[in-house]
Amino acid sequence: MAMEKNDELESLRSQVRDITAQIMRNVHQRMELAKQIGEIKSRLGIDVKDEKVEHEIRLMVLSLADEIGVGRDFALQLLNVLLAESEQVQAQKRPQKGQKQTHLGIFMKAKQLEASGKKIIHMEVGEPDYSPPAAVGESLAESFKLKQYHYTDTRGIPELRDAIARKEGVSEGQVVVTPGGRFAVFSAITSLLKAGQELIVVEPAWPAYKECADFIGAMTKALLTTLENKWAPDLKQLEEMVNPSTKMIALNYPNNPTGKILDNKTMEKIVSIARDNGLYLLSDEVYADYAFKKFASIHEHGYDKSILVSSFSKRYAMTGFRVGYAIASRDIIAKMAKVQAVGITSVAEPMQHAALTALGEDPSENVRTMKKRLDFVSGKLKEMSLRFVEPDGAMYVYPKLPRGDDIALVEKLLEKGVAIAPGSGFGDNYRQFVRISACQPEKTLEKGIDIMASVIKEST
Amino acid sequence: MAMEKNDELESLRSQVRDITAQIMRNVHQRMELAKQIGEIKSRLGIDVKDEKVEHEIRLMVLSLADEIGVGRDFALQLLNVLLAESEQVQAQKRPQKGQKQTHLGIFMKAKQLEASGKKIIHMEVGEPDYSPPAAVGESLAESFKLKQYHYTDTRGIPELRDAIARKEGVSEGQVVVTPGGRFAVFSAITSLLKAGQELIVVEPAWPAYKECADFIGAMTKALLTTLENKWAPDLKQLEEMVNPSTKMIALNYPNNPTGKILDNKTMEKIVSIARDNGLYLLSDEVYADYAFKKFASIHEHGYDKSILVSSFSKRYAMTGFRVGYAIASRDIIAKMAKVQAVGITSVAEPMQHAALTALGEDPSENVRTMKKRLDFVSGKLKEMSLRFVEPDGAMYVYPKLPRGDDIALVEKLLEKGVAIAPGSGFGDNYRQFVRISACQPEKTLEKGIDIMASVIKEST
Numbered sequence: 001m002a003m004e005k006n007d008e009l010e011s012l013r014s015q016v017r018d019i020t021a022q023i024m025r026n027v028h029q030r031m032e033l034a035k036q037i038g039e040i041k042s043r044l045g046i047d048v049k050d051e052k053v054e055h056e057i058r059l060m061v062l063s064l065a066d067e068i069g070v071g072r073d074f075a076l077q078l079l080n081v082l083l084a085e086s087e088q089v090q091a092q093k094r095p096q097k098g099q100k101q102t103h104l105g106i107f108m109k110a111k112q113l114e115a116s117g118k119k120i121i122h123m124e125v126g127e128p129d130y131s132p133p134a135a136v137g138e139s140l141a142e143s144f145k146l147k148q149y150h151y152t153d154t155r156g157i158p159e160l161r162d163a164i165a166r167k168e169g170v171s172e173g174q175v176v177v178t179p180g181g182r183f184a185v186f187s188a189i190t191s192l193l194k195a196g197q198e199l200i201v202v203e204p205a206w207p208a209y210k211e212c213a214d215f216i217g218a219m220t221k222a223l224l225t226t227l228e229n230k231w232a233p234d235l236k237q238l239e240e241m242v243n244p245s246t247k248m249i250a251l252n253y254p255n256n257p258t259g260k261i262l263d264n265k266t267m268e269k270i271v272s273i274a275r276d277n278g279l280y281l282l283s284d285e286v287y288a289d290y291a292f293k294k295f296a297s298i299h300e301h302g303y304d305k306s307i308l309v310s311s312f313s314k315r316y317a318m319t320g321f322r323v324g325y326a327i328a329s330r331d332i333i334a335k336m337a338k339v340q341a342v343g344i345t346s347v348a349e350p351m352q353h354a355a356l357t358a359l360g361e362d363p364s365e366n367v368r369t370m371k372k373r374l375d376f377v378s379g380k381l382k383e384m385s386l387r388f389v390e391p392d393g394a395m396y397v398y399p400k401l402p403r404g405d406d407i408a409l410v411e412k413l414l415e416k417g418v419a420i421a422p423g424s425g426f427g428d429n430y431r432q433f434v435r436i437s438a439c440q441p442e443k444t445l446e447k448g449i450d451i452m453a454s455v456i457k458e459s460t
Numbered sequence: 461m462a463m464e465k466n467d468e469l470e471s472l473r474s475q476v477r478d479i480t481a482q483i484m485r486n487v488h489q490r491m492e493l494a495k496q497i498g499e500i501k502s503r504l505g506i507d508v509k510d511e512k513v514e515h516e517i518r519l520m521v522l523s524l525a526d527e528i529g530v531g532r533d534f535a536l537q538l539l540n541v542l543l544a545e546s547e548q549v550q551a552q553k554r555p556q557k558g559q560k561q562t563h564l565g566i567f568m569k570a571k572q573l574e575a576s577g578k579k580i581i582h583m584e585v586g587e588p589d590y591s592p593p594a595a596v597g598e599s600l601a602e603s604f605k606l607k608q609y610h611y612t613d614t615r616g617i618p619e620l621r622d623a624i625a626r627k628e629g630v631s632e633g634q635v636v637v638t639p640g641g642r643f644a645v646f647s648a649i650t651s652l653l654k655a656g657q658e659l660i661v662v663e664p665a666w667p668a669y670k671e672c673a674d675f676i677g678a679m680t681k682a683l684l685t686t687l688e689n690k691w692a693p694d695l696k697q698l699e700e701m702v703n704p705s706t707k708m709i710a711l712n713y714p715n716n717p718t719g720k721i722l723d724n725k726t727m728e729k730i731v732s733i734a735r736d737n738g739l740y741l742l743s744d745e746v747y748a749d750y751a752f753k754k755f756a757s758i759h760e761h762g763y764d765k766s767i768l769v770s771s772f773s774k775r776y777a778m779t780g781f782r783v784g785y786a787i788a789s790r791d792i793i794a795k796m797a798k799v800q801a802v803g804i805t806s807v808a809e810p811m812q813h814a815a816l817t818a819l820g821e822d823p824s825e826n827v828r829t830m831k832k833r834l835d836f837v838s839g840k841l842k843e844m845s846l847r848f849v850e851p852d853g854a855m856y857v858y859p860k861l862p863r864g865d866d867i868a869l870v871e872k873l874l875e876k877g878v879a880i881a882p883g884s885g886f887g888d889n890y891r892q893f894v895r896i897s898a899c900q901p902e903k904t905l906e907k908g909i910d911i912m913a914s915v916i917k918e919s920t
Contacts, residue, residue: 012497017517019490020542021524023483027538028528030479037472057477064481068488074545078487081541082480085534104614104801111613127611137604140810144597149780151587153571154564179639179782179804186803195655195677211802216676217655320609320809322639341564342671343646343803344639348811349780350600 030082031089038090049087051221055243057083062244073194076245080196080219101407102207103421103435110419121440121448124419126256126395128317128439130369133361136318136354143350152346155337156325160356164325167359168299168308173330176337177355179347181286181311181324186212187339188307188326189248192280193218197247202233204257204398204426204433206284209250219245224429227400230389231260235269242273248280249273254287254295257398257426257435259374259391261295271301279305280332286311286324287394289363290370295393304329307336314395316358317366323347323355370395373438373445380449381436384456397436398423404459405431412455418448490542491549498550508550511681514543515703522704533654536705540656540679561867562667563881563895570879581900581908584879586716586855588777588899590829593821596778596814603810612806615797616785620816624785627819628759628768633790636797637815639807641746641771641784646672647799648767648786649708652740653678658706662693664717664858664886664893666744669710679705684889687860690849691720695729702733708740709733714747714755717858717886717895719834719851721755731761739765740792746771746784747854749823750830755853764789767796774855776818777826783807783815830855833898833905840909841896844916857896858883864919865891872915878908 041047058079065075107125114120143149155161156177165172178184185208193199195217201209203222210220223238225231238249249270254261262270274281283298285308298306311324326336340346377397378390388399401409406422413420423433436452438445501508518539525535567585574580603609615621616637625632638644645668653659655677661669663682670680683698685691698709709730714721722730734741743758745768758766771784786796800806837857838850848859861869866882873880883893898905 009497009500012493012500013513016490016493016497016546017520019486019493020517020521020539023486023490023542024521024524024530024535024538025528026479026483026486028530030476030483031530033472033476033479037469037476040469040472053473057480060477061480061484064484068485070484070488070491075484078484078538078541079480081538082483086476104805107611108613115618125611131607132604132609140604141601144592144600147591149592149778151567151585151779153568158575179808182805183803190675208802215650215799215802318609319611320806322804322806322808339675342668342675343643344782345564345642346780346782348639348782348808350810351808 027082031085034086034089041090054083058243058245072244077194077196080245084196100425101410101422102425104207105425106410106414106419106421109414113414119417121418121444121451123437123440123445123448124421124435126314126437126439127319128314128366128370128395129441130317130366132316132318132321132354133358135357135361136316139354139357140350143353146353148349148353150349152349152352154341154346155333156347157349157352157356160352160359163356163359164327168327170299170327174327174333176326176333176340177347177352178324178326178340179344180313180322181284181309182208183340183344184309184311184324184326184336185209185282185284186215187336187343188280188282188309188328188332189213189218189250190216191335191339192332193247196245198243198245200238200241200246200249202251204423204430205250206252206256207425209282218247221246222427224427225258227387227389231255231258232262232266233270235266235273238270239273242277242279246277246279248282250282250284251298252284254291254391254393256287256394257396257421257423257433258389259394259396259398260389261291261293261392264294264296267296267298267301271298271303271306274305275303281306282309283307284309286314289315289367290395291393292371293392299327305332307332312355312358315363315366316361318354318358321351321354323351370438373440373442376442377436377438377445377449380446384449384453395438397438398433399436401432401434402456406434407431409434409452409455409459413452416451416455418451420448420452487542491545494546494549501550508547517543518703518705532704537654537656540705544656560885561870561882562885565885566870566874566879566881569874573874579877581878581904581911583897583900583905583908584881584895586774586897586899587779588774588826588830588855589901590777590826592776592778592781592814593818595817595821596776599814599817600810603813606813608809608813610809612809612812614801614806615793616807617809617812617816620812620819623816623819624787628787630759630787634787634793636786636793636800637807637812638784638786638800639804640773640782641744641769642668643800643804644767644769644771644784644786644796645669645742645744646675647796647803648740648742648769648788648792649673649678649710650676651795651799652792653707656705658703660698660701660706660709662711664883664890665710666712666716667885669742678707681706682887684887685718687847687849691715691718692722692726693730695726695733698730699733702737702739706737706739708742710742710744711758712744714751714851714853716747716854717856717881717883717893718849719854719856719858720849721751721753721852724754724756727756727758727761731758731763731766734765735763741766742769743767744769746774749775749827750855751853752831753852759787765792767792772815772818775823775826776821778814778818781811781814783811830898833900833902836902837896837898837905837909840906844909844913855898857898858893859896861892861894862916866894867891869894869912869915869919873912876911876915878911880908880912
């Protein structure tokens with residue numbers, strides 16, 4: 001009996017081998033077609049990526065999947081593997097884009113220059129120069145005596161989770177403490193998206209969202225905003241971008257780099273687009289304290305697939321402590337905590353106690369300082385006749401250069417001891433912008449901007 | 461002219477749609493065959509996963525890929541998507557395995573019990589009870605005054621990288637400082653493996669290796685070792701496991717959980733298998749200080765695709781500081797640093813200075829303490845007539861239970877205030893083992909083991 005079954009098994013396996021070979025041959029044929037398409041596109045100067053064609057083929061595959069009884073997720077996964085390969089095959093014939101330069105890359109270069117003895121004015125990085133609350137220093141000094149140096153619950157020490165839950169008006173099970181807001185973004189994106197699925201970001205954007213999506217093979221679609229339109233997203237365009245592979249929209253208001261805050265009506269509309277399409281809504285609110293006009297957290301929209309990301313870095317100038325947190329439904333927090341358990345076990349305990357201490361402190365002096373500095377930077381940039389939108393919040397100004405590209409200016413300035421962030425680090429379409437961080441005293445900012453002004457003038 | 465080209469483009473696109481539909485139909489047919497195979501396997505009681513069949517089909521696909529001119533990496537990626545789906549289709553018909561319980565899961569449960577007021581003897585977690593060096597406490601107290609609370613280079617502050625490089629006899633460019641040894645493992649596995657590629661682990665194993673591979677959709681193959689064979693890996697079997705999808709072997713000596721240290725000849729043979737097959741060799745040496753017989757680091761084998769992982773957690777009892785590091789070639793370190801930049805920006809700066817201070821301290825007293833405790837635990841387990849191999853190193857003893865399964869014992873013990881780690885957390889084949897961590901004073905260990913002895917006796 002077992003023998004007969006094994007014969008049957010062998011016959012089925014042989015059929016599997018045949019059909020696998022057939023699939024491979026078809027895939028090869030598909031690639032050859034892609035190559036030919038690529039050559040034509042190259043001659044016509046058309047972009048390799050064609051959203052409309054992709055969209056059509058995706059709908060075709062989904063309807064076919066329904067018809068023949070293949071799971072939609074699996075069908076899309078397979079299609080995405082094929083699309084990615086086609087794109088690569090076509091792109092091979094194209095000139096390579098230059099290596100992308102981000103604010104973090106410039107910061108690393110600046111750090112290396114400093115290590116070799118050069119003085120640098122840091123206007124590239126979002127790191128306030130003022131000190132964390134003094135009480136944080138005391139907490140740090142105490143933590144060793146109190147033996148606060150052990151593994152903790154992956155989601156954070158209970159006292160800190162409770163304090164955050166109280167501050168945010170949620171239950172403790174909706175909180176995870178992370179090593180910086182960045183890891184909250186990382187664990188949200190990597191736990192909620194799969195390879196081939198899509199994330200929508202509103203550009204210009206902090207590059208982390210795309211980096212995290214890239215990391216797991218998810219795709220990022222950019223909704224472009226413009227200086228001319230005061231960095232407001234076009235919601236009709238947003239609606240049109242959503243397709244069956246879309247799983248998440250990432251928002252970041254007050255915005256890095258533009259300083260934009262969306263009005264409530266726009267936020268409501270975005271939430272309703274997310275709700276209608278079952279999308280996660282990642283709301284990175286690490287600059288929420290630095291809001292100079294009304295800002296409403298994603299919370300207030302009561303959407304169960306939203307994830308709020310916050311941090312101690314900007315509010316309390318505690319960048320180097322690496323503590324942030326996320327607020328979401330229990331289900332989402334459980335998924336994010338799993339990523340954290342895999343990656344880091346838990347956040348350093350002395351840092352968690354420092355954060356707990358900070359929560360009792362008032363950051364409003366920091367906010368006033370930042371507002372004054374941003375006004376100062378804005379004034380200077382106006383004198384230079386640069387075009388920009390005055391920030392509603394956050395810590396940056398994002399002006400447009402009169403001419404030339406961002407990288408050339410950034411590198412020339414670095415030679416002169418001034419570090420600023422290239423605009424293209426926030427999106428390929430922003431090569432004529434730079435981001436100036438107002439995290440230094442006015443005197444330092446003045447010096448840096450004056451050097452920038454003279455370099456821009458020279459290049460006329 | 462442009463019009464004609466567009467016609468040609470349209471015709472090619474229509475062919476792409478047709479061939480894509482054909483691929484989907486073939487894939488559907490393949491799934492139907494897989495389902496039939498699954499039913500037969502289920503009736504015959506055969507495992508869903510059949511390594512030999514997978515291996516054959518992989519070789520077939522590779523040779524076909526070469527023949528028709530499809531890239532090997534892409535062909536394997538596509539095949540792996542198909543194999544994963546077949547496996548899932550077949551497994552759907554099977555009874556689910558129970559939720560896996562790891563030492564970290566038990567630790568979380570124990571922490572929750574403690575939060576509710578229960579006293580727990582912690583023999584589940586690898587966290588020494590002794591204190592970090594006193595100088596570390598002073599460094600912590602100083603770090604606020606010294607303004608050591610900023611973003612740092614993603615790879616770590618230069619002073620710490622230099623000190624580690626000197627200690628390990630490598631150049632500074634071969635070092636990355638990580639938030640715990642775990643993140644070094646995470647960034648090595650996630651940056652060097654792709655979805656569908658394979659990692660070989662020697663089981664029983666710390667579950668992190670498999671977790672990190674799972675995270676990016678890479679597959680883990682276990683090379684099983686046995687108590688009977690004194691936990692030595694069978695190198696012939698290792699050689700046979702390597703296939704074109706294999707990219708990395710993960711080693712962990714002194715071993716968690718068995719305490720095993722491999723002799724130099726065995727290590728040399730493993731390195732030569734890795735070298736012959738171009739495999740990365742991840743060597744997790746976080747217990748290197750706790751070696752009670754000769755232990756040679758992977759370093760000494762001069763293999764350029766090796767990654768050494770180390771940590772301050774065990775050596776200096778600094779678990780809660782979350783500082784570890786990796787040593788590898790510059791290329792590998794650059795890839796790992798990129799993951800770190802995406803996930804966490806940098807390691808908390810006060811923690812890095814604490815680690816730098818610790819490097820100047822002598823951990824040999826800790827090592828003597830641990831050896832004494834392990835001898836004590838071994839003695840107690842002998843009295844209970846449990847079978848185990850006396851550890852060559854690390855901080856654990858891994859005895860075999862006379863009967864019953866690990867989870868039942870672990871849960872009964874937790875009720876009685878004793879936390880130990882289930883053996884199956886280190887591999888499905890070790891349900892008759894438990895891991896006892898010797899990170900408590902002898903008196904505490906004695907109490908815990910006595911309770912364990914009485915519970916085992918009761919269940920006779």
